[in-house]
Amino acid sequence: MAVLWGKPYSRVEILRRVGDIRQLAKVEPVELVNGSERGVRSVRIRNGGGLDMTVVTDRGMAITDLAFQGVPQAFQTGVGVAHPAFSEPQGLGWLRTWPGGFLTPCGLTQVGSPNEDQGESLGQHGRVAGIPARDVHWGGEWKDDDYFLWVEGTVRQAAMFGEDISLRRRIGTWLGGTRFWIEDTVQNHSFKPVPHMFLQHFNLGFPLVDAGTRLELPDHVTQARDAVAQAGIEQYSQFEEPQPGYNEQVFYHNIQPGPGGQVEVRLINPNFNGSRELCVYWRYSVSEYPFLVEWKMMGEGPYVVGIEPANCQAGGRAAERQRGSLQILEPLETRHYRIEVGFRCSV
Numbered sequence: 001m002a003v004l005w006g007k008p009y010s011r012v013e014i015l016r017r018v019g020d021i022r023q024l025a026k027v028e029p030v031e032l033v034n035g036s037e038r039g040v041r042s043v044r045i046r047n048g049g050g051l052d053m054t055v056v057t058d059r060g061m062a063i064t065d066l067a068f069q070g071v072p073q074a075f076q077t078g079v080g081v082a083h084p085a086f087s088e089p090q091g092l093g094w095l096r097t098w099p100g101g102f103l104t105p106c107g108l109t110q111v112g113s114p115n116e117d118q119g120e121s122l123g124q125h126g127r128v129a130g131i132p133a134r135d136v137h138w139g140g141e142w143k144d145d146d147y148f149l150w151v152e153g154t155v156r157q158a159a160m161f162g163e164d165i166s167l168r169r170r171i172g173t174w175l176g177g178t179r180f181w182i183e184d185t186v187q188n189h190s191f192k193p194v195p196h197m198f199l200q201h202f203n204l205g206f207p208l209v210d211a212g213t214r215l216e217l218p219d220h221v222t223q224a225r226d227a228v229a230q231a232g233i234e235q236y237s238q239f240e241e242p243q244p245g246y247n248e249q250v251f252y253h254n255i256q257p258g259p260g261g262q263v264e265v266r267l268i269n270p271n272f273n274g275s276r277e278l279c280v281y282w283r284y285s286v287s288e289y290p291f292l293v294e295w296k297m298m299g300e301g302p303y304v305v306g307i308e309p310a311n312c313q314a315g316g317r318a319a320e321r322q323r324g325s326l327q328i329l330e331p332l333e334t335r336h337y338r339i340e341v342g343f344r345c346s347v
C-alpha cells in the first residue's frame with residue numbers, strides 16, 4: 001500500500017479520491033528554453049512523499065534540481081544546465097558546463113584530474129555527463145497497491161577505433177516514497193578490453209550543508225588526497241561557515257561493509273530550521289563502489305560537499321593505472337550498480 005501523509009491507502013482508496021493520479025504524483029518531459037540551456041531535454045519526477053527532482057536526459061542522465069518537502073538539497077553553479085553542444089571535454093573544460101546539481105555521473109573511462117594515459121589526453125571527470133541519452137522512456141505504473149514512477153535512458157560513449165561503452169540508467173521512486181533508486185548497467189560493446197572508471201558525483205548545498213552539519217560513516221579508514229587535505233583530515237566529517245579563500249579538500253574513505261556487503265552513509269544538519277534535523281543518506285554495496293570520495297569545499301559561493309561513491313579514486317586514469325587499481329571491462333562485459341538515496345526531515 002502507498003503511505004501518504006502518514007496514512008496507508010490502497011489503489012482503490014486513492015483512485016476514489018482523485019480524478020487522475022497526476023494530482024498526487026507524475027512524470028513529465030521538460031525542455032529548457034533560455035540562454036545556453038535552450039533545447040536541453042529533461043524529465044521531472046514528483047511524488048506524494050515530498051520528492052521533486054529533474055533528470056537531465058540530455059546530460060548523461062544527471063539529476064539537477066532536487067527538493068525534499070520543498071527544501072532544496074543540491075548545490076548549483078552559475079553555469080546553468082548548458083546544452084551538451086557546449087561541452088568542453090579537454091583539460092578542465094568540464095567545469096565550463098558543469099551545472100552542479102544533485103548528481104553528475106563521471107566516467108566512463110576517466111574520472112578525476114586531467115591527465116595523459118598511454119598517449120590519450122583525458123579531461124576532467126570524463127565524457128559521460130556531456131552525452132545525451134538515447135532510447136529514453138518514462139512513466140508511472142501500478143504495482144499491486146502502490147504506484148511506481150520512473151525514467152530510463154542509455155548514454156553511449158563511443159569512438160571509431162576507440163572505446164565503445166554505454167551506461168543504461170533507471171531512476172525510480174514510489175508514490176509516497178521519501179527515497180529513490182539509481183540502477184546503472186555499464187556495458188563494453190567492443191571486442192577489446194576497455195578501462196572503466198565510474199564515480200557518482202552527489203553535490204549537496206545549503207541549507208543541508210551549513211555550520212554544524214556532519215558526515216556519518218560506518219567503520220572506515222580515511223586517506224587525504226594531498227597536503228592541503230591532510231591538514232584538515234581531523235575535521236573531514238565536520239562542516240563550518242563559508243570561508244574566504246578556502247582551498248578544496250578531498251578525502252578517500254575505505255568503508256567496512258555491514259551485513260550483505262552494504263553500507264549507509266549519512267549527511268546530517270541537526271539544526272535545520274531550529275530544532276529540526278535534515279538528513280540525506282546513501283545505501284550501496286562496497287563491492288560495486290569500493291571507494292567513497294569526499295569533496296569538502298567551504299568557500300564563499302562555491303559552498304558544497306561532494307559525496308561520491310566510486311570504483312576508483314579521483315586522481316585520473318594514469319594515476320589509477322600506476323597504482324595498479326585501474327578496473328578493466330573485458331570484451332562484451334557488463335557490470336551493474338545500484339544506489340538507494342533517502343531523505344529524512346524531523347518535525
